Amino acid sequence: MPPAALKQDWILRAAPSGQLERIEAYFGGHGYGMHRHDTYAIGRTLSGVQSFHYRRGLRHSLPGGTIVLHPDEVHDGQAGTEAGFHYRMIYVEPALIQQILGGRQLPFIPGGISADPRLYAASASLLQDTHDPIDPLQEDDALYELSHALCAAAGGKPARRSADYAAAERARQYIHASLEQSITLEQLSAAACTDRWSLSRDFRALFGTSPYRYVMLRRLDQARRLIAAGMPLAQAAAASGFTDQSHLTRRHVQTYGMAPDRWRRMLRR
Secondary structure (H helix, E strand, O other), rough: OOOHHHHHOOOEEOOOOEEEEEEEEEEEEEEEEOOOOOOEEEEEEEEEEEEEEOOOEEEEEEEOOOEEEEEOOOOOEEEEOOOOOEEEEEEOOOOOOOOOHHOOOOOOOOOHHHOOHHHHHHOOOOOOOOOOOOOHHHHHHHHHHHHHHHHHHHHOOOOOOOOOHHHHHHHHHHHHOOOOOOOOOOHHHHHHHOOOHHHHHHHHHHHOOOOOHHHHHHHHHHHHHHHOOOOOHHHHHHHOOOOOOOHHHHHHHHHHEEEEEEHHHHHHO
């Protein structure tokens, strides 16, 4: 009996977000027969070889690439070796991509697999551990990045339009006044008096980073000020809009390369 047969197949669905579906799965052999979605299916193989028939060819996805199945394209899925395959996938409606791209032709990735590093990086947040929830603003941020990375990987050229500074500045001021509470892109666009995807584009163009990352960095700034003033980490996390101390610690390590407790101990008084 092959080793893969000793391991049970499984599928894990993330909590619904309202904008996309996220799954993680393992199959030791045959996964699913020929079928199609009316969404993009975008994912990555975490281990093993993920084989599938797609557009009259047999494809083999390995860790390090990005799977991009175009809406309404027939495909199946099975293990390419006896080790089975472990993967994550998101399903994104074309209408959502169009809201971001504004009527441009839907990006198409030939062959269903891309080695483009921009696409791999842009999909990382949406393809993180399925047990981990995604902040709504982070999800919107990632969808914007993903849509434009799809265009770039498909060979499209970015459209150029002038940025609305007044609207982006209204959103920035709203962020500074609301760090202690949850912030969504809908709230920012309402404060800016513009649509959310125009705001996403203009904010990046004018302030050099995305709305989600700007919010996270300002929360870290505030938390570090409070920690330096002697506030305990858990209280500083809550006062700066983080869900808990571990959330603060993860973001601090990602941004500064060290835990906030170590940073506090290194401070000279």
